[in-house]
Amino acid sequence: MSRTITIDHVTRIEGHAKIDIHLNDQGKVASTQFHVTQFRGFEKFVEGRPYYEMPAITARICGICPVSHLLASVKACDAIMAVQIPEPAQLLRELLHCAQFVQSHGLSFFHLSAPDLLLGFDSDPKLRNIVGLIEKHPEAARDGIALRKFGQQTIERLAGERIHPSWTVPGGVNKPLSAETRDEILAELPIARSIIRRTLKTFKAMLDDFPAESDAFGNMPSAYAGLVDFDGNLRIYDGILRFKDSEGKPMASVSRALDYSKFIGEAAMPDSYLKAPYFKPMGYPDGAYRVGPLGRLNVAEQCGTPEADVELAEYRQRLGRIVQSSFFYHYARLIEALYGVERMEQLLENPLILDRHVRAEAGVNALEGVGIIEAPRGTLIHHYKVDENGAMKWANLIVATGHNNLAINKSIQQVAERFVDGNQFQEGMVNRVSAVVRAYDPCLSCSTHALGQTPMQMRLYGPDGQMLDEVAT
Amino acid sequence: MSKAKVATVWLDGCSGCHMSVLDMDETLLEVVKRADIVYGPLVDAQEFPEGVDLTLVEGAVSNQDDLKLIQKIRGRTKLLVALGDCAVTGNVPSMRNGIPVKALLERGYVEGSDVNHRPPTDGVPALLRNALPVHEVVRVDLHIPGCPPKADAIAYVVMEVLAGRKPELTGKVKFG
């Protein structure tokens, strides 16, 4: 008789997903499928709308990192206006983006993944969440809340609102920064910095506690992609899109945003609303690559800020120049949070940041524009085509989690092979399969341009295709 | 006295309303002292439980999964709150409503891909013809507009409900 447990949702991820696990005759894992189950149709329903509405509309793709969509969108709009925005506006947009990196990385680490890391993958599922963290590790929970608050409050100070602000506009930003606000943000930086330092220290001390997880959580070769500057420094607001292979050899550097489509193809999947981008010259599915914190740190030569570079050197000393296991997304994420805070300080200390020239005005001067940035979860691309009046004719959005789709699929397979055994789920193995998805910090709403709820379903199939077990987590 | 049971759900929204819940910052610590969070994106509940006192719903009802879930939730919740414009009016998710579902999917997966060129069918829920505000599907007890509603407004509602009072939202919220 088949037994059924239902995992109605994979929890603590951002979006809707289901997982199927198929077993062979020996009761071992034969294959796995990752289904993303939400779809919203942004690319279609924006047709006919004025291009300058795009930032406000596409921000509603994702409430976790709306600033990423706002920025990719205004950059595509800058290209349609064919303007180079004033340097102070560029600095301010990057500052806003850094604040978002800090809050989003904080959320991923503390609110979503720390319950596994600090309370244990096999701990009581009723307590394995931020509330359990508040009880068992109140200092860590408070740090998480405070770090996220720092990022969100900085966004509010700069842009007027914490979620879906309208400060970033095609051509720049709509209000300069005051000296008081700059000083308020500067005054809070040291607190954020010390929270991240503490967390890095705790995380490094735990590194040896997860040998099986670091060995099997998507530990595989792949290519990597991310933005860098001419010297190979990590970049998050603007830069050259660089691809490296699994050994770290450069495969491509895309300096003109419009050229992205020569290098990135998109595959429709039979079983998921999430498409799978691939590196075009290598074809599908060989051209799988990873983005986000792990990919970025593999692609960059260094961060370019002092303390993050010291941490990066230690990270590479421990794990190698190219870090292959997706378990270390968490580690890379913390180093990037430190980079974000340091970079904010550099930007705030640049006298130009208070300059009042923050917006270029222009009409439609090009019929096509692309904006590329690094969202917290990885490379984000907005590509628009308009008519002479600026009405949208066509849009393509490639979001961070999409790039990781093939890698997430492979990682689920690897974790399932290691931890799933027999024809019934155990809670700890279900949680590990979910946790590998969590390591990527996927934003499935972004990826399908739909943010769903978090449910993830997992199903286990026997060799004859009969369902053996089902869980909802 | 046992603690109140509170749930949050995320249908077809952007999670911004949930982020606004988290933007209560330290007030969250107060909320979890008085209530158990029994279901939602941040906790590992397997199934929407029975006997929930308060459920905050983010997002429109857009596909078969959303529809089944919201009906189950209504049956198991005392006070159902539509949180944010998507749940209250359909907002951005409903911008697709004028376009046939087939055209949306073709744009995404036939035209919009270099490999396979077909919409997914296996293991994904079918879209409803329209993305609907929650009250068009089940009875809603309270609406909190905003895109997203401010954290203060959400905190106020939750605290009032936990204290057994009816929240008075006049002047505290606005659309958009």
Ligand code: SF4
């Ligand atoms: S109301 Fe606004 S913030 Fe809330 S889910 Fe909808 S788009 Fe996001």
